[in-house]
Amino acid sequence: MNCSVTGKTPIIIGWRIHFVLLISRQGKVRLTKWYSPYSQKERTKVIRELSGMILSRGPKLCNFIEWRGLKVVYKRYASLYFCMCVDTEDNELETLEIIHHYVEILDRYFGNVCELDLIFNFHKAYYILDEVLIAGELQESSKKSVARVIAAQDTLIDNAKEQANSLSNMIAQATK
């Protein structure tokens, strides 16, 4: 492997999403996804700090907060604040668009998504997020295609469950 030139030029950390937070209006965390290394302690601190800043902002203000040399882009949907932390060089307007993209996919999946959906099906919210972002980068711009793969995976799960059920039924019958 040739690594002669790459060694010389310093790596600039590119634009990306450092973490995603979903915070309710009461300050409860509904989803956290960390793409940059933050220790558990730092995570708690970041969440506390940001939810304080975001929840106290008025409705007409811009959706960006400059924070610790990064930028937090947030948007409120009903009782939930969707926040993404990006580099200062990143396109804030696009980040807003990514948030909206994710929300629309959630909305299609749950059918008029509300906070309760995301509480009881938090793992599904994560699965969907993992189909939208990897390594803090957008991977799919088509909502339909995300919906398709999520549905396909859900079917896989259902089939597995059915199989397990019929298997346990058979065992139950055999041992009767």
Add this chain to the structure above:
Amino acid sequence: MGTRLRDMIRSIRACKTAADERAVVAKECATLRNAFKDNDQDFRHRNVAKLMFIHMLGYPTHFGQMECIKLIAAGSFPEKRIGYLGLMLLLDERQEVLMLVTNSLKNDLNHSNQFIVGLALCALGNICTAEMARDLAPEVEKLLHNNNSYIRKKAALCSLRIVRKVPELIDYVMVPATALLTDKHHGVLISGVKLCTELCEGSEVALQHFRKHVISLIRVLKNLVVSGYAPEYDVNGITDPFLQIRLLRLLSLLGKGDSETSDNMSDILAQVATNTEGSKNAGNAILYECVKTIMSIEAIGGLRVLAINILGRFLANRDNNIRYVALNTLVKVVSIDTQAVQRHRSTIVECVKDSDISIRRRALELICALVNVSNVKPLTKELMDYLKVSDPEFKGDLTAKISSLVQKFSPNKQWYIDQMILLMVEAGKYVTPDVTRALVVVISNASELQGYTVRALYRVFQAWDGQESLGQVTVWCIGEYGEMLIDNLNEVEGEEPLTVTESDAVDVVETVLKDIRVSPDTVAFSLTALLKLSSRFSHCADRLKGLILEYKGSVVLELQQRAIEFGSILSKHTNIKTALLERMPVLDEATYYSAKQVEVGVDANQTAKSGPHSNGHAKQPNGVAKHLAPETALIDLLSFLPDEQPSAPHQSSDDALLGSLGANVVTSSVPPLSGGADMLLELLSLGTPAAPPLASQESPLPASSQSSLRSSLLDADPFAVPKGSVVSHVMSDQTHNGPASNADPFANLAPLSKPTAAKNPAFPLLVAMQTSGLKITFEFTKQANSPQTTIIKATHTNLSSSPYSDYLFQAAVPKFMQLQLEPASSNILPANGGAVITQVIKATNNMHGQKAMVMKLRVSFKADGQNNLEQAQVNNFPVGL
């Protein structure tokens, strides 16, 4: 077997108090721990899901990490799915446990089910470590060629994470990444373009490589721009804004610094800039990215105008988000095209007053980039007006910016002084000492404005509300130019006449002095001002003296010291008082500013600051200050001597040194604060009360005669000599002998310094210790490549008639030095210098050039059956060690 996930969430949500919640969670965790211990397989995935919920509430969940790994290793998709999710959620890349999944990941990357491969790629992309990246890079690279687009796009982003972790792998993924640029699937294109961008940022070779493919990128972008409605990728009538933005970003990298590539893309950029509809956020996001690209490439003028016009439109937008990005981008554009940005000045000024702090900050930064000599007046006025009404949290930023603008662009001194006074009135507590110091330097230089300034300050002081900076400057000016206040000297046109009596002026100083809000520094300013006024205001002499003496018992030692010294100047030394209290010599602006810019230890300001307070003692409580105070005061007084313009312009204890330097600099261009004060501190820090008087220590800098004088006087044990007499001694020394006689700093120190042996061409041989029975000499050598390190060869000679046994030599140095003792040549020292012991000492002076070396020695030995102990301190190391 526990409850269902849904039931657990319900019971947690039903908790009314935090304590209830903790109890429920603790119980759940206990059940989970038991289940994990029993290796319960059937419900493992449900248990991990519960754990994730508990984790999200902020409770510790480390005990479940192994369960995730077990789930991943299990065969079925449902288990793997929850296992990978738990892995990403409960672990982060710094945990060693991650090592254990490398093998499972490898298996899953080669799985036949696309979703299992997807899970593995996703997990790897989110949390892979450098080691995993190295191990699994070949697997991921293979997947970049996979014919399933679902896998290709994930592999692309996973590769991105891998090259972030291990940049050497850039060359490895470059070729497969190129193939992704011609993919038909948007997800793969998005991921591929992003991957290529990352590669270009990390490697010049990759950048050159992808420049060759710029045409195909342009083609993709063109297709998106001209394509009709594409339902799958449509966002508000725009086809795949995400892909467009990523393409634009890659183009900006490729075009930067390469005019040919830039030319190639200018058509499509113009097309995007003109055709994209900016009524919705998605369109604006593209326009914004397009502007950024145009600004970063080697674009032609016309394209730039187009971009700046877009920003102008953004600025006028009612949406705060759009205005924010406009301001943010204009800051970067200012350096390219100031004129174009100037056109939007009034809008930008309005943004400084916006209710949104994010916008205010951006706007303020932009304004500062826009200010020049011609518009500084109206812009400063705008900002000042706003300062009055802004939130307290924003005032700090605003004040700092205003003061730097005023300092940088003021058309004349009077305007500058006016603005600074205004600023101190409005936001005095946010004005930093640096700013006040700069102001004082300017006032001191503007002899025709001094009267005006002191009167203006007197006027605004009537409404003083504890602003520290205003208090300091006012008091300093009254101390210096008090008589101009009374006599209305140097009136400036249009100035209102003012009638002030001596006692009115003293009232001002007294107000500051007695105000409980001000710091001891400001009180020190005030005391000095009072002392200075005593020679000018003959009617108030008794009152001034009374005020000064009130601080005789101050708990702040610096103030006590000043009060006592000033008191004795007033009562005992009336013959020198007038000369001593003359106006401060003009502070040299050029020196002040150049000193301010040079940040090295040699610079005057720095030296002044670090002077008596270096070594970290400044921050210590008064115990240390007690030792410091005498030198501070002494330096204050002594420093006025060199140019025979004694004055006492103390600002604060460390500002005093600036003052003193200002005075010094008039006569000598070398900033010469010698090691005097430092040396004394060294001595103190070594903490030997019985230390022998210090021999004179030249500073490592080329010290002028004045500084040598200062240090030599200091060395003459300041504690033993009454202050007043030092002053008078100095005075007489100065007046009788004249400066010439002071040229030899060693002259009056001869009895104090130890006799030195024959000079070595490089460094003289030093007698480090000599007693009736023992002599230790030091021979110095320096290695050419490390000026900090000195090799000292110590030679021990027995001068007595009895031999020494168990001879042990020890040395100690202050913290800024390091010492390494080699073994001695022997531990027996024969009588009468029959033979010598040699020992090599390696000393490293970490503050080489700033501080001189100091060493404490201790020698123990047995002579005639008796234990002996000798100690000494070596302060007279040759210059430059």
